Amino acid sequence: MDQDLKTELSKHGIFATSFEELYNWGRKNSVWPLTFGLACCAIEMIATTMARYDLARFGAEVFRPSPRQADLMIVSGTVTKKMAPQVVRLYNQMPEPKYVIAMGACAISGGPFRDGYNVLKGIDRYIPVDVHIPGCPPRPEALIHAFMTLQDKISAQHLTGESRPRHLKQDLPSEFPVPEFGEHGLEPQQNDEVFRNPLKVLQG
Amino acid sequence: MTLEEIRSRLEAFVPGCHAEIVVNGSPSAQNSLLIDRRHGLQTAMYLRDHPELQLDFCSNVTAVDWPDREETETIKTRKIVDGVEKEVEETKKTTIPGYLEVVYHLFSIAKKEGPVVLRMHTANRTDDVTLQSLTPVWRSAEFQEREAFDLFGIVFEGHPDLRRILMWEGFTDHPMRKDYVPPPDDDLELLAVSKPGA
Amino acid sequence: MTQALPPEAEQDEVMEISMGPQHPSTHGVFRMDVRLDGERVLRLKPVFGYLHRNHEKIAEAASYLAEIPYTDRLDYLCSMTNNWGYALAVEKLAGLTVPERAEYIRVIVSELTRLQNHAGMVGFLLQDMGASGTPLMYAFREREKVLDLFESLSGARMMCNYMRFGGVRVDCSAEWLGQAAKVVGGFGGFLDEFEQLLTGNEILMARTQGVGVLPRELAINAGVTGPGLRASGVNYDLRKVDRYGVYERFQFRVPLGEHGDVFDRYMMRVLEMRESVKILEQALRDIPSGPFIDPKARLRGLRPKVGEAYARIESPKGELGFYLISDGSPNPYRYRVRPPSLINLTVLEDMCLGQNIADVVVILGSIDIVMGEVDR
Numbered sequence: 001m002d003q004d005l006k007t008e009l010s011k012h013g014i015f016a017t018s019f020e021e022l023y024n025w026g027r028k029n030s031v032w033p034l035t036f037g038l039a040c041c042a043i044e045m046i047a048t049t050m051a052r053y054d055l056a057r058f059g060a061e062v063f064r065p066s067p068r069q070a071d072l073m074i075v076s077g078t079v080t081k082k083m084a085p086q087v088v089r090l091y092n093q094m095p096e097p098k099y100v101i102a103m104g105a106c107a108i109s110g111g112p113f114r115d116g117y118n119v120l121k122g123i124d125r126y127i128p129v130d131v132h133i134p135g136c137p138p139r140p141e142a143l144i145h146a147f148m149t150l151q152d153k154i155s156a157q158h159l160t161g162e163s164r165p166r167h168l169k170q171d172l173p174s175e176f177p178v179p180e181f182g183e184h185g186l187e188p189q190q191n192d193e194v195f196r197n198p199l200k201v202l203q204g
Numbered sequence: 205m206t207l208e209e210i211r212s213r214l215e216a217f218v219p220g221c222h223a224e225i226v227v228n229g230s231p232s233a234q235n236s237l238l239i240d241r242r243h244g245l246q247t248a249m250y251l252r253d254h255p256e257l258q259l260d261f262c263s264n265v266t267a268v269d270w271p272d273r274e275e276t277e278t279i280k281t282r283k284i285v286d287g288v289e290k291e292v293e294e295t296k297k298t299t300i301p302g303y304l305e306v307v308y309h310l311f312s313i314a315k316k317e318g319p320v321v322l323r324m325h326t327a328n329r330t331d332d333v334t335l336q337s338l339t340p341v342w343r344s345a346e347f348q349e350r351e352a353f354d355l356f357g358i359v360f361e362g363h364p365d366l367r368r369i370l371m372w373e374g375f376t377d378h379p380m381r382k383d384y385v386p387p388p389d390d391d392l393e394l395l396a397v398s399k400p401g402a
Numbered sequence: 403m404t405q406a407l408p409p410e411a412e413q414d415e416v417m418e419i420s421m422g423p424q425h426p427s428t429h430g431v432f433r434m435d436v437r438l439d440g441e442r443v444l445r446l447k448p449v450f451g452y453l454h455r456n457h458e459k460i461a462e463a464a465s466y467l468a469e470i471p472y473t474d475r476l477d478y479l480c481s482m483t484n485n486w487g488y489a490l491a492v493e494k495l496a497g498l499t500v501p502e503r504a505e506y507i508r509v510i511v512s513e514l515t516r517l518q519n520h521a522g523m524v525g526f527l528l529q530d531m532g533a534s535g536t537p538l539m540y541a542f543r544e545r546e547k548v549l550d551l552f553e554s555l556s557g558a559r560m561m562c563n564y565m566r567f568g569g570v571r572v573d574c575s576a577e578w579l580g581q582a583a584k585v586v587g588g589f590g591g592f593l594d595e596f597e598q599l600l601t602g603n604e605i606l607m608a609r610t611q612g613v614g615v616l617p618r619e620l621a622i623n624a625g626v627t628g629p630g631l632r633a634s635g636v637n638y639d640l641r642k643v644d645r646y647g648v649y650e651r652f653q654f655r656v657p658l659g660e661h662g663d664v665f666d667r668y669m670m671r672v673l674e675m676r677e678s679v680k681i682l683e684q685a686l687r688d689i690p691s692g693p694f695i696d697p698k699a700r701l702r703g704l705r706p707k708v709g710e711a712y713a714r715i716e717s718p719k720g721e722l723g724f725y726l727i728s729d730g731s732p733n734p735y736r737y738r739v740r741p742p743s744l745i746n747l748t749v750l751e752d753m754c755l756g757q758n759i760a761d762v763v764v765i766l767g768s769i770d771i772v773m774g775e776v777d778r
Contacts, residue, residue, distance in 0.1 A: 229708045230494070230496070230707055230708070231494070231495075231496070231497030231709075232494040232709065232710070232712075232713075234712060260623065261622055262625060263721060264712065264723050264738070268727060309712050309723070313636060321712070342623060343620075343625070343748060344624050344745050344748060347744055347748055369450055369451060370454040371454070379456070380458065
C-alpha cells in the first residue's frame with residue numbers, strides 16, 4: 001500500500017498494515033537474548049543492559065538463561081576450541097526463528113588471539129551469523145546499533161516467496177553438526193556449508 | 205637468611221641434597237636455588253617448616269622449556285694438507301641436551317619476606333620428565349602443577365589429581381613447548397598466501 | 403577431600419550435575435561438576451579451560467611493548483592494574499625507574515580500578531543471590547563514572563593500555579584531576595546508600611553468615627590472596643608488605659575479617675572501597691608536577707639483559723604476579739602470569755563441602771573470579 005495513503009488514513013484513526021509487517025513488528029520488538037557472555041565483551045554487554053545504555057528499551061528486556069526460551073545468541077567474547085561444541089549445541093537447542101550476533105573481534109575471526117592453538121578463528125565456522133560488530137570491545141552504543149541492524153533485518157524478511165527466512169523453509173537445516181574434540185584440534189575444523197571460506201572465494 | 209646460607213643449611217640438613225645457586229643476570233638480582241630433583245619434597249618441607257624461614261606461601265609455579273642447544277666451537281689445530289703442515293680451523297659441534305624446568309616462587313607470610321626462588325630440572329625432554337610434586341607441601345601448587353603437566357608434559361609424582369586442566373582430555377600435544385606445531389589446516393587463509401603461485 | 407557417601411540404600415539418589423559452562427551465575431565460562439545428595443554437596447570439581455586464549459604463547463611471539471594490550475584482557479574488569487603488574491615486572495627486568503608524578507598517577511588509576519571492581523563484585527554477588535539486578539544497576543552507575551574518567555584519560559573504557567615501562571602513556575591534566583576528585587567525592591555518599599540497603603539486610607545476612615568458611619591455615623597454604631585471605635584474618639596486603647610504587651606515603655588501614663565466611667568477604671570489599679577513597683583523596687591532593695615517563699626509557703625494541711624477574715602487585719582480586727625470562731632478544735623467552743583468580747579457586751571445593759547447592763553460587767561469587775585471568 002502507498003505510504004502517503006497510510007499516513008492519510010492514520011490521521012483519521014485508521015491503521016492499515018499488512019500481515020507481514022505486523023508479524024515482523026511483533027518479532028523485532030521482543031527479541032530475547034540468551035545470557036551468553038564468554039569474555040570481555042560480556043562486560044560491555046552487561047553494561048548495555050544497565051541503566052545508562054538500557055537495551056531494554058529495544059525489547060531485549062529479559063535475558064533468558066535457557067536456550068529454549070531465547071531468540072538471540074550474542075556471542076560475546078573469544079570462542080575457544082574447548083567451548084565451541086558447547087556453543088553449537090546451545091545454538092541447536094534454540095528454537096526457530098533464531099539469530100546470532102557475533103560481538104567483538106574475537107567472535108568474528110579470532111581477534112587478537114588468532115594465533116592461539118586453542119582459539120577458534122571465528123564462530124561463523126560452525127554456525128550462521130546474522131550481524132557482526134567489530135570492536136575490542138565494541139562500545140555499548142555499537143551493540144545497540146547492531147541490535148537495531150538486526151531489527152531492520154527482521155522487519156525486511158518476507159513471509160512468502162523464495163526469499164523467505166530460514167525458519168519458514170522446511171528443507172533448510174536449523175541444527176548444525178557439533179564438532180568433536182580431536183587429538184590436535186576440533187574435528188571437523190569448519191562446517192563448509194556455513195563457513196564462507198575465503199580460500200574458496202579467492203579461487204572462484 | 206641469604207641464599208648462600210639457605211643453601212649450606214639445606215645441604216647439611218637434607219641428606220644427599222645437592223643445591224647450587226643460579227645467578228640472575230638482570231638488575232632484579234633475584235637469584236635462585238637449583239635443587240636436584242630427587243630431593244624436592246624434602247627441601248620443600250624444610251623450607252616451609254624451618255622456624256627462621258617459614259616459607260609458608262608458594263606464590264607461583266612456572267614451567268620452562270629449554271630445548272636442545274647446539275654449540276659450535278672453532279679450534280685451531282695443525283694438520284697436514286697437501287703434504288704441507290698448516291694451521292687449520294676446525295669447527296666442533298656439541299649438542300647440549302635440553303630439559304624442562306619448574307620454578308617455584310616462595311614467600312613467607314608469617315615473616316613478610318621473600319621471594320626465595322626454587323628450581324628443579326627434569327632429566328631430559330623426551331622420556332624422563334618426572335619430578336616430585338610439591339602439592340603435599342603447598343596446596344597452592346595443585347592447579348599450577350596440573351597446568352605444567354598439561355602444557356609442557358612434566359609428570360609430577362605424588363600429585364593428588366594429575367590430569368589436564370586447560371585443554372580437553374583427549375588432546376595429545378603439549379602446546380607450550382618450543383617445538384609445538386599447530387595442526388596444518390587450521391588457518392586456511394594463511395595457506396592461500398603461503399602457497400606459491402596461489 | 404570428598405564427603406562420605408550416604409548409606410547404601412540411598413546411593414542411587416546421588417546426583418551428578420554439571421553447572422556451566424553456560425550458566426547465569428558462574429561468572430563467565432566456568433564449569434563445576436558437582437555431586438549432590440539431595441541438596442548437599444558431596445564433591446565439587448572445577449573445570450577450566452573454556453577461555454584458554456594462549457596468552458603466554460602469544461607473548462613469546464610479541465615484543466615487550468606489544469604485550470601490554472594483551473595484559474588488558476587478562477582480568478578484563480581491571481585493565482589498569484594488570485598493566486601496572488606487567489610494567490613493574492619489565493622495569494625490574496630491565497632496571498628502569500619511574501618518575502614521581504607517574505607513580506602518583508599509577509596509584510590514582512589503580513585505586514579507581516579497585517573501586518569499580520569491588521562495586522561490581524558486590525553487585526554480581528547480590529545478583530547471584532537473587533536480587534534481580536538492582537544492586538548491580540547501582541554499582542554499574544558508579545562504574546560508568548569511573549569508566550568515563552578512564553576514557554578521557556586513556557582513550558578506552560575497558561582496555562586502557564595505559565602503562566608504559568618507566569611511566570604512563572599520557573599525562574593527566576589538571577581538569578581531569580578535578581573531575582576525578584568530584585567522582586571520588588561522590589563515592590562516599592554512594593557507599594553510604596549502598597551499605598544502608600545491603601549490609602544490615604536480613605536476607606543477605608542469613609545467606610552469607612556462616613557460609614563458605616575458609617580457615618586461616620588453609621588459606622595461607624592454598625595460596626589464597628587478596629580480600630579472601632584478609633577475610634580469614636591474615637594481615638597480608640602487598641601494598642603494605644612490598645610497598646611498591648608510592649603506597650607507603652598514604653595513610654590507610656587494612657581491614658581484616660574474623661570468620662572467613664562469605665559475609666566477611668563481602669564486608670572486605672566494602673571496607674576496602676572506603677580505604678581506597680581515602681588513598682585517592684590523599685593522592686589527588688599530593689600529586690606533584692614533573693615528567694610522566696622516564697625520558698630515557700626505551701619502549702620499542704626493548705632488549706633487556708639475559709635474566710629473569712618476578713614482580714607482583716595487589717590487584718583487586720589478589721596477588722597478580724608476572725614472571726619474565728629474557729634471553730636478550732626483543733621477545734620474552736618465557737612469560738608467565740600468576741593468576742589470583744585461579745589460585746583462589748583451589749579452595750572452592752573445601753568451602754562448599756556439606757553446604758547446599760544454592761550456597762555454592764554464593765561462595766563462588768564471594769571469591770570474585772574473572773575467567774580471563776583463570777584461563778589466560
